[in-house]
Amino acid sequence: MVFRGVFHVPNGNLTAVIEALSAFAARNPDLDFGKTAFFNFSSFYDYFVSLLEPSNPTGFNGLLSSRLIPETTVLNLPEKVADAFSKARGQSGNGSVLLGHIVAGGQVSNISNTNNSVNPGWRTALLHMVYSQAWLDTTPEYIQNFLATEVTR
Incomplete structure (x- = not known):
């Protein structure tokens, strides 16, 4: 089974999230996590411009x-x-x-x-x-x- 997730952690502790997800992955070797990537942005605007705006969906x-x-x-x-x-x-x-x-x-x-x-x-x-x-x-x-x-x- 492929497991994909997007976790938004505004004003949260990214290190704690990475540790929790890494422990979850280690306990569930039957799940395919594919590519794992973590991003840290200083503002919502930076997040939007980097990840959301390029797809520019019009519907x-x-x-x-x-x-x-x-x-x-x-x-x-x-x-x-x-x-x-x-x-x-x-x-x-x-x-x-x-x-x-x-x-x-x-x-x-x-x-x-x-x-x-x-x-x-x-x-x-x-x-x-x-x-x-x-x-x-x-x-x-x-x-x-x-x-x-x-x-x-």
Whole structure:
């Protein structure tokens, strides 16, 4: 399995991040981390100009779907979680991508009795998985419709 990640650590400790990720890689030799690179920028502007601006996207055709996965599901039903990820990965022949975000899980519950609009799923979420599907402008409409149904399953 290929593992790709982008970690943004604004005002954080880059050394601590590198140490944590290196330890994770050492404990998981079955994962292919490909190329690892770390960048340190003095400002958001420098980051933007160096990494984001060169791609200069003007838009693309795509759909996203996402699910919040509670920690209890990951701990108690790991086989089902792995099966779902494998099935989503099997769609990659269509050019789809499955992105995973590790989230704080529960910290939104540690606020006072203030009403807020936080989706209750965020209170117990460990993972936020996003499935994306893109297509070219020249893709026929019937294929676009097929891809759209794949995203919503």
